[in-house]
Amino acid sequence: MKEKTLYILKSQTNIIILVVLVAILSLTIPNFGQVANFINILKSIAFISIISCGMTLVVIGGGLDLSVGSTFSLCAILSIVMLNRYNTVLAIIVPIAAGIIVGIINGYISSRFNLSSIIVTLGMLSVIGGFTYFIVNGGTQVGVPNGTFEKISKLSVFRIPIYVWVFIFLAILFEILLKKTTFGRNLVLIGTNPEAAKIVGINTTLIRTISFVICGFSVSIAAILLSSRLVTAAPSAGAGYEFDVITALVIGGVSLTGGKGNIYNTIIGAILLGVIINALQLTNVPFAFQAITKGLLIILAITLDTRARRNIEN
Amino acid sequence: MNQNQSSLILKVKEVTKTFPGTIALDKVNFDLKKGEVHAIVGENGAGKSTLMKILSGVYTKDSGSLYLNGGKVDITGVNDSIDLGISMIYQELENILKITVAENIFIGRLPESRLKGFVNFRKLFKDTKNILEEFKIGINPREVLSNLSIANQQFIEIIKAVTTKNARIIIMDEPTSSLTKDETGKLFQIIEDLKGKGISIIYISHRLDEITGIADRVSVFRDGKNVGTLDKNEFSSEKIITMMIGHELKEIEKEYKLKEKVIFEVKDLNIKNHINDFSLKVHEGEILGIAGLMGSGKDELVKSLFGLWPAASKEIYFMGKRLSIKSPRDAVNLGIVYLPEERKIQSLFLDLSVSDNITPIWLFHIYKKFFLSSRREKRLSLDYIKKLSIKTPSPNQKSINLSGGNQQKVILSRLISVKPKLMILNDPTRGVDIGSKEEIHDLISQLADQGTSFIVLSSEIPEISKISDRVIVLSKGNICGEFISSDVTTKNILVCETKA
Numbered sequence: 001m002k003e004k005t006l007y008i009l010k011s012q013t014n015i016i017i018l019v020v021l022v023a024i025l026s027l028t029i030p031n032f033g034q035v036a037n038f039i040n041i042l043k044s045i046a047f048i049s050i051i052s053c054g055m056t057l058v059v060i061g062g063g064l065d066l067s068v069g070s071t072f073s074l075c076a077i078l079s080i081v082m083l084n085r086y087n088t089v090l091a092i093i094v095p096i097a098a099g100i101i102v103g104i105i106n107g108y109i110s111s112r113f114n115l116s117s118i119i120v121t122l123g124m125l126s127v128i129g130g131f132t133y134f135i136v137n138g139g140t141q142v143g144v145p146n147g148t149f150e151k152i153s154k155l156s157v158f159r160i161p162i163y164v165w166v167f168i169f170l171a172i173l174f175e176i177l178l179k180k181t182t183f184g185r186n187l188v189l190i191g192t193n194p195e196a197a198k199i200v201g202i203n204t205t206l207i208r209t210i211s212f213v214i215c216g217f218s219v220s221i222a223a224i225l226l227s228s229r230l231v232t233a234a235p236s237a238g239a240g241y242e243f244d245v246i247t248a249l250v251i252g253g254v255s256l257t258g259g260k261g262n263i264y265n266t267i268i269g270a271i272l273l274g275v276i277i278n279a280l281q282l283t284n285v286p287f288a289f290q291a292i293t294k295g296l297l298i299i300l301a302i303t304l305d306t307r308a309r310r311n312i313e314n
Numbered sequence: 315m316n317q318n319q320s321s322l323i324l325k326v327k328e329v330t331k332t333f334p335g336t337i338a339l340d341k342v343n344f345d346l347k348k349g350e351v352h353a354i355v356g357e358n359g360a361g362k363s364t365l366m367k368i369l370s371g372v373y374t375k376d377s378g379s380l381y382l383n384g385g386k387v388d389i390t391g392v393n394d395s396i397d398l399g400i401s402m403i404y405q406e407l408e409n410i411l412k413i414t415v416a417e418n419i420f421i422g423r424l425p426e427s428r429l430k431g432f433v434n435f436r437k438l439f440k441d442t443k444n445i446l447e448e449f450k451i452g453i454n455p456r457e458v459l460s461n462l463s464i465a466n467q468q469f470i471e472i473i474k475a476v477t478t479k480n481a482r483i484i485i486m487d488e489p490t491s492s493l494t495k496d497e498t499g500k501l502f503q504i505i506e507d508l509k510g511k512g513i514s515i516i517y518i519s520h521r522l523d524e525i526t527g528i529a530d531r532v533s534v535f536r537d538g539k540n541v542g543t544l545d546k547n548e549f550s551s552e553k554i555i556t557m558m559i560g561h562e563l564k565e566i567e568k569e570y571k572l573k574e575k576v577i578f579e580v581k582d583l584n585i586k587n588h589i590n591d592f593s594l595k596v597h598e599g600e601i602l603g604i605a606g607l608m609g610s611g612k613d614e615l616v617k618s619l620f621g622l623w624p625a626a627s628k629e630i631y632f633m634g635k636r637l638s639i640k641s642p643r644d645a646v647n648l649g650i651v652y653l654p655e656e657r658k659i660q661s662l663f664l665d666l667s668v669s670d671n672i673t674p675i676w677l678f679h680i681y682k683k684f685f686l687s688s689r690r691e692k693r694l695s696l697d698y699i700k701k702l703s704i705k706t707p708s709p710n711q712k713s714i715n716l717s718g719g720n721q722q723k724v725i726l727s728r729l730i731s732v733k734p735k736l737m738i739l740n741d742p743t744r745g746v747d748i749g750s751k752e753e754i755h756d757l758i759s760q761l762a763d764q765g766t767s768f769i770v771l772s773s774e775i776p777e778i779s780k781i782s783d784r785v786i787v788l789s790k791g792n793i794c795g796e797f798i799s800s801d802v803t804t805k806n807i808l809v810c811e812t813k814a
Binding site for chain 2: 179180181182183184185186188189192193195196197198199200201202203259260
């Protein structure tokens with residue numbers, strides 16, 4: 001019994017750290033413990049979390065998508081451009097299509113030719129970034145509100161804004177996809193042992209490509225919601241998002257070597273990241289130190305995770 | 315000489331090692347004389363690798379003691395073991411593959427030139443050449459290690475152990491598993507040389523004929539115990555096997571008539587540098603063995619049949635229909651399944667459960683639904699765990715925790731679960747204990763009786779001759795012989811492959 005309790009405690013390190021951290025911060029920082037602040041935290045991480053959910057699928061399949069930041073910028077820009085030239089429907093559909101196309105390119109090239117997705121998506125990061133600047137000639141796009149598009153992000157249920165609900169919805173959807181469907185199983189098999197997955201007869205190219213498409217789709221949803229909230233988009237809107245997303249995954253305990261992890265890990269990671277950043281903001285720590293903290297955090301997380309894994313293996 | 319022979323270099327006294335739930339070693343005694351080859355045999359899970367890991371510092375013992383040259387020693391880490399002169403040659407080689415042979419042997423103590431910090435390559439290559447000549451190995455010291463055959467890489471590893479690490483005890487774990495007959499002969503010659511230098515060897519192998527040839531003594535392990543040590547004049551394969559499993563191996567009497575129905579046919583198969591104008595027919599319920607030395611092209615051949623290796627030309631007929639197999643997926647969709655030779659690398663999902671390892675092909679071939687059913691997966695797994703008597707506490711156990719034999723049964727369950735028409739098995743009992751090996755052979759002949767056809771490759775000729783109804787022997791990409799029914803004997807195959 002004691003051993004079992006210990007085992008559960010060990011496997012839930014992240015949530016324990018989160019609870020302890022929230023408890024300490026609530027006691028030490030004024031305003032931290034208020035409901036409004038918690039909703040703030042959820043709001044601040046919602047966009048990153050939506051992307052993280054998609055990224056989780058890619059990473060479990062043994063890949064990594066570094067192009068999420070620039071794909072985000074592209075989708076945000078496309079959304080505002082479509083809004084200004086055409087209408088709300090195209091402002092939603094076109095970015096989604098763009099996200100999916102980017103996913104197809106990333107996934108197909110890396111899995112069909114068996115290339116490192118890190119390099120392929122690093123290349124795409126630059127390609128998409130350049131393409132985005134090309135579309136708008138480098139300028140920030142200021143949208144003209146049309147009475148519908150900007151209202152999307154203002155919707156809320158129980159004081160919680162729509163984009164937080166979208167995040168929750170996608171998290172549940174992807175978790176089901178991952179754990180309860182043959183697609184999810186095949187993705188885990190590919191991430192665990194790609195060669196064996198191929199010999200078993202799994203269409204590794206298709207499954208991997210789908211995971212990148214889902215990631216691209218999540219990015220586009222996040223981008224549309226942000227565009228709707230700001231009614232403006234800069235070609236650098238998503239710069240650095242890949243870092244925050246990967247940090248959330250690593251802190252949450254999703255293994256970057258593939259096969260291991262779930263959406264739940266990712267969410268805990270994202271919340272943990274949000275809580276820490278929020279605490280730094282509430283205590284007026286300058287932005288520079290926030291960046292330093294985030295960097296140190298990802299290094300610390302991967303160190304602890306790797307050490308823990310080695311301990312288990314021995 | 316007698317004096318020399320009898321002096322003990324290593325003594326293992328009542329060593330015990332437990333893991334959660336199992337006693338891996340139970341008060342094991344073992345000793346090693348100077349300059350002897352002491353073989354250890356036993357089914358997987360008998361405790362031999364645990365003992366070797368304790369000697370090489372990977373594990374620490376729970377209790378008992380170790381004596382080296384009469385003095386009590388403690389091994390608490392890999393470095394301790396190396397300092398004491400114990401070197402383990404692993405099945406998976408630890409060499410750094412992208413550097414030259416010479417650098418590899420002298421790694422960590424490369425000769426310096428007059429300019430401090432620079433390597434004196436001339437001296438390095440000259441010294442290496444001398445060492446290689448001493449062991450009568452014709453390898454260029456400047457060759458990059460990854461270009462060498464596995465056998466030669468292994469020889470370099472051994473030489474490195476005795477020169478750089480000054481090893482006095484060398485542990486070889488299944489050293490011949492990927493060597494040809496000639497290479498094995500070469501290895502034995504090196505082992506003799508080492509013996510002459512007073513170096514002792516612990517030799518782990520599943521191949522009994524090899525052991526009876528090379529070993530001075532054999533210790534048999536069973537269930538974490540050393541059940542007996544035999545001297546050279548006492549041992550025979552039958553005796554060792556009896557000690558290992560407690561019952562005699564049964565022989566399958568074969569009487570085979572070719573069935574008329576052809577399931578699978580290949581014509582005009584050409585694989586660049588490997589196979590020339592090959593054709594083959596597989597009949598319903600037939601077990602077709604393909605034999606050949608390393609380099610005969612048999613591996614490339616079966617990989618190509620399964621769509622894992624590109625063929626320059628290939629005509630395939632399956633159940634009478636002309637088809638193409640361009641990828642494993644094409645093959646699996648036809649009802650052809652493949653068991654690769656490297657279990658851990660090519661077939662197991664080590665971190666996943668037994669159940670997850672059994673169901674992958676079944677999921678998309680028979681189940682075919684979008685949403686999983688954990689109930690049906692569990693039922694299927696339990697079914698096969700029972701049918702193939704897989705030893706696992708539950709279907710949720712991680713497959714990495716199973717013994718080699720049970721892992722292989724998991725993979726076979728995976729393949730059988732889709733009721734394949736043709737099973738291509740590449741070394742189906744590699745690294746598998748004798749008990750499981752028997753069970754796997756029985757399973758194959760049972761399935762063949764029910765109409766499943768087989769193409770079987772094996773690193774052991776006796777295995778091929780034992781289970782096959784018909785054998786095709788390959789040599790340098792060409793068929794050099796074919797045997798049916800009672801002509802399928804180890805001797806016939808061996809003579810055929812070696813004379814060509």
